[in-house]
Amino acid sequence: MVILGLGNPGKKYCNNRHNIGARVAEELLKRPASINQKWRCRHFLANEIEISSGYAIVAVPRTFMNESGKAALGICKKFNIKPGELFVIYDDVNLEMGILRIKRKGSSGGHKGVQSIIDSLGTEDIPRLKMGIGMPQPGQDLVEYVLSDFTEEEKNMVEQMISQGATAVEIVLNQGIEKAMALINGKGKPV
DSSP: OEEEEOOOSSGGGTTBGGGHHHHHHHHHHHSSOEEEEEEEOSSEEEEEEEETTEEEEEEEESSOGGGHHHHHHHHHHHTTOOGGGEEEEEEETTSOTTOEEEESSOOOTTOHHHHHHHHHHTOSOOOEEEEEOOOOOTTOOHHHHHTSBOOGGGHHHHHHHHHHHHHHHHHHHHHOHHHHHHHHTTOOSOO
16 A cells, blocks of 8 residues: 655645645654655655555655646556555545544545546545644635644644544554544544
8 A cells, every 4th residue: 555645845835734644644754664665756755664564655745736646646657556555645624623534435525636636546436534624714715724834722733633644544554444444533523
């Protein structure tokens, strides 16, 4: 399985709400695991890690969010995997801040990065972890909101959410998506 944490490249965006998927990918790389191989490809960066009893590839796009499909397609070709073997992590404004949801498939829900992936791979059958970032304030522009950094008041919750997201991915890898869905999706309150 290849884990793809979505986000925009560059330091300017690293703490944006839109980059929480990439931050979960980074958290996975910090956990006790050995990195066996690295790839620097045109549309993505990837690391093969030994995690618990198996191996996984953790990747982040080198494209901007709206072109995430280029990274996803490049990953599928490079590692010879099907869309169902790609696990995408991304922000979701339709979920309350701190809520995590794992799904086997589904529409983009208006997320342009996910829509790019669906369009590029030609299917909605892509497993995913959605990370709740909440809705913007009334009158606040959605694009400005997702490209804004988390507030100081939100930082503790965000760090907990990133840690829980990485743990959720580990559960998917070690116990399967069904077990992860049962454990993660049952939590109706934020972290």
